[in-house]
Amino acid sequence: MTTDPCGCDAPGRTALTKEHALERLLARVEPVGGTETVSIAEGLGRVLAEPVKSTIDVPAWDNSAMDGYAIRHADLAAAGGRLRVAQRIPAGSTGSALEPGTAARIFTGAPVPEGCDTVVVQEICEASGDWVQVPLDCRTDANIRRLGEDIRAGAEVIAAGTRLAPQHLGLAASVGAARIRVRRRLRVAVFSSGDELVMPCEALGPGQIYNSNRFMLFGLLEQLGCELVDLGIVEDSLAATEEALLRGAAQADLIVGSGGVSVGEEDHIKTALERVGTLELWTIAIRPGKPLAFGRIGTTPFIGNPGNPVSLFVTFCLFGIPVIRRQQGIAGDLRPLSLRIRAGFDWPRPDKRREFHRARIQIGEDGAQELTVFPSRSSAVLSSVAWADGLVEIPEKQVIHKGDLVDFIPFRGLFG
Template sequence: MSASCPASPRALSLEAALARLLEQAPTPSTSEPVALAAALGRVLAAPLRSPLAVPHWDHSAMDGYALRHADLAAADGWLPIGQRITAGTVGTPLAPGSAARIFTGAPVPEGADTVVMQEQCERDGERVRIPPECKAGGNIRHAGEDFAAGTEVIAAGTRLGPQHLGLAASLGLAELMVRPRLRVAIGASGDELVAPGAPLGPGQIYDSNRLTLGAMLSALGCEVIDLGRIPDDLEATCATLARGADAADLVIASGGVSVGEEDHVRPAVERIGTLALHQVAIRPGKPVAFGRVGDTPFFGSPGNPVSLFVTCALLVRPLVLRMQGVGGDLAPRRLRLPAAFAWPRPDKRREFHRARLVEDDSGQPRVEVFASRSSASLRSLVWADGLVDLAPGVTIAPGDPVEFIPFTELLH
């Protein structure tokens, strides 16, 4: 492996940029009740404590027979069947020297201390033979075995998934207190942009950035406000960003954040707000901007579609999650796997290249990269299923370990 010169000292490292974003991210202070069925993807506002013990009462973990284990010795294993208990019904106290036919989930009758699964038993009419080697106390889930009443079962700041809603439903809860949806205003800068479906004129391209960005934010549970195309004009840019700041909790614009004569987004933010950072030492995505328009946080991404995608995955996603009230570590999980590629000409910046997993001849996963480094190739994002994190100035040979970040960790 070899090393080359470092990135520009003006550009912050990804970690430093992210720390700055999260330090300045406002966190929500209000909450609202939502029906359980509408709470998917919302952020829990307060710790959820169970109103009851789980299980609520002793119940059978198997279809089988409930009995008092001490009765087996005197009965030579044969016991009369005194009752039948199905899930949703409650039996009577177990008569001495008898067994109860019982089904999974049914309450264990008073007096029984063991359930034996039906496959181990021999039934003869209204009596059953229980194997003498059966374990005393087996196959019963006892009240409070999972947790006692009052136990915290979901932490505040948790983004609710299907499993959380299932748990809440099992506790009898019909609604949860969650944080309000984050409102994000988005716009794309550039006179060359045309809405999909409209005819293209000379020098024009279809605007993919607003749809990509809006979809990424919707997947994070945001309410998206579309500001439309932002003209290549400073006054119009200022007006559009100000309109977004009035309507939303966060404003995001793609394009116009570099230093060209027609890049008006960054100067507009400096005029009507404040700029906290404007370069990150990564490829793609070096020219980004973060600050405020009035009191509203602002993020500006590069205009190239891959750069937009990468900067939103690495920087906007954790910013949005923190502003939604999500707690804890927001870093995506990574997989350390062998490379299925050579990287002889590394960039001086840290590079997040489009990649996907493939299997080698032995069936083990390896990381393959897209052939082109172009940040304009949306096809590369469809081809890929993640990003590979490549250190600046470091060459890679096939088989060297690399860090792969699946899209599943970056898009929700």
């Protein structure tokens, strides 16, 4: 790949910044086609293909916001606040019109009776037999939820492109939407490169390691709601790598690999991708995770992550997740959520590349949140990722002093 006709970076050129790389990646993928209709009980984690609109007003009638007494406020002065309780209206029932000088015992959610303009909470009333004493200074129009004050019939309540959380399912149910139109699940083919890799159920031989990346990627993709296509472990050969890429392109919407993206004699991703497809991005100026291969085989995108487990986790969180969310048709800002939190550490020797170090939130001596960092910077220490709450972003060549505000990407915000 010696030319760059589409503005992509050829290997050997200056590494891209995180922002530039993500911008390019997102510009090169589109939402997949295909939708299906599912019940709202099956909707968790799915992406809406069509907005949910309400066919009803919510509330559908004026109703009581509290347990108490429904009254006509104008009756209070003449009666000295003492009213006869003429009816009882629990939720699910409908009362009759208020007779002059009477009150209705009413419960939360019940329709207020005709003529009622105020609900007085039970805690400030004094009930005695069939009578209730209501304070004269109670506010008129209090504690009534009016018809349609939450949602009007015909209104859009959930926008297309929303990944459905539990609260969205409840909202859809509240307007009577029993079935919803969603995008089909994204199919992602996954493989791991390396002759040294074995499965956890096997005995380790000389020079072998367990394939932790496979299970980490599977877990990440399942949390994102993807369908998995398992391409297994790919041996370190050009022919095997080409065959895996072609198999993935035939079966999936996206191919994700781990390992084989460096420039060693046993790293075949670059050459294989150039032979059976196109290579569009190669290096990013971050640590860990500098080598990141992006290209396509036919129309199927490919993301090749580093083999070191921490590097893979970082690059997938920063770039893989936004790409997948884009292909899933999720609307809005696809960048990982970032928070400003106080550093509880010093960073006196910054790198020339942007660093994403594993960090944990703790409470400082003054009771405020601050970050502590894992002691090792190695990209092979997978325990650091399990220890951490997220990634602290340390700008290029910038010294960090304890107490400085820094950018923090929480792991819990990656899948929303």
